[in-house]
Amino acid sequence: MAEPIIRINRLSHAYEEGTPAIHDITLDIPDNAFLAIIGHNGAGKTTLVKHFNGLLKPSRGQVLVTGIDVASTSTAALAHLVGFVFQNPDHQIFSGTVQEEVAFGLKNLGIASHEVERRVGQILDELEIGAFRDTPPAMLGYGLRRKITLAAVLAMDPRILVLDEPTVGLDAHSTNEFFNHINRMHQQGHSIILVTHDMRLAARYSSSCLVMRQGCTIGYDTTRNIFSNSNLLACAGLAQPAVTRLGSALQDAGMPANLLSVEEFADAYLGLSEHTL
Template sequence: MPEILLDINNIVFDYNKGGRALDGVDFAVASGEFVALAGRNGSGKTTLTRLAMALLKPTSGSITLQGKNTSAMTPADMAHSIGYVFQNPDRQIFRDTVAKEVAYGPEQLKFTPEAVNEAVSKALSMTGLTEAADSFPRTLSRGQKQKVAIASAIAMQPKMLILDEPTSGQDPWEAQNLMELLVGLNKQGITIILVTHDMELIAEYTTRAVVLDKGCKVFDGTPAALFDGSQDIARWGLIPPAAVALSQQLNGINSTDAAELTGLVSRAINQRRENHA
């Protein structure tokens, strides 16, 4: 049975003047999962991830990381196990070369110089940034900057990555390239929590979806179950992927995958032609 890495138990969080942001949220993330955390703006997604990183402390409830309560832990403590990637990579980038940027985290964790070099080399290779090692990070594209932020996180050798809307502001090719990178990292054993409002990404890449609405967990299951038509996801501010929306309009045809849906529609059209020949 996979190890439970992060266990969020009945979390409540109140902002001093902003009311209740989270109300009794429960879910656990096991080693090797690729989880989407979804919900409309203001649903509590970012607050929950900030709690998971010990950037905030819960009003009540508990969070455990590999069985240890995080109430007394600092963000630096959490960084040994969880890498956090902000929506805007410019918030994380401040050094003058990609290699130096990626080296910052391991240096802060007191890696030896040899271990820092090894971690940087491996992280650059895993993210396809080896040739950009000496580049000035701020001259890179948005997608490349996001990869620098991911490389900086994985250089610290975390068991889990939390990414907040990592494809925001990217063109479709960069977004696909980044998602394929995350799939590859997941296959290498890194657990992924992807904060996103993009239902297409959830349907195509993730294996589990947790949906928040008004600070409460309202769904926890597979993307297929989220989009099979049994859930009124519009009430949570979600729009189904295009392939799902189309399949729901076609009698007897159902798929969350665009390529598969194309084949099903084509076969259905040909079958109907034969039936009426």
């Protein structure tokens, strides 16, 4: 088996003010994963992922990111490897122009200025925000601010991308757009870790799921297996998406109980109704 990109071995983090504790977590995340970490507010999801770039250090146990022990490495030194998109874009925006905001991380990495310029230009074009290049980012609307923070992280081209409730407050259109970029990164070989309590997002985009409850992991499996287990989700204070529930309700009529999306449901249903016709 290939080397996991993140290896977590008996990790615990003791309670501090503002940080829910996590207990004895052991887990391997394979390279090029699209992992969703789901659970109720305060289940410890954010505490767990903050260990991936050394923002938190283990109280006990070990976290290895591409073999590097995070306990002895600074967050800044891990930044080229692990990119973070935090819930609130306003927790990082500070520059006078969009361009500078996106270049900030690259400059910190010590990249040559012509290369910084090239990468910033490219990412602004890809995300279609080139027109705002010289605008103060704080003056832009929420959707654009979110996009700028994404651009700032993507520009650094980290192998692992951690998204902590990235689409809270975004409309459906912006969310789709956001995940189009994320999917492209995933296809290019990056590993994606999505922290969310939105079951529609997890079901639609992730390929594996980690379920957390009160600081412990209570399930780690493919997204399909996790979402067909309604008891496990209920135990974590979560619920299946409506299509999954509809599939299970129609199980007696022949529908599968592990459907994740509207498209899958339609495929299964049409297959079945053609058959009965």
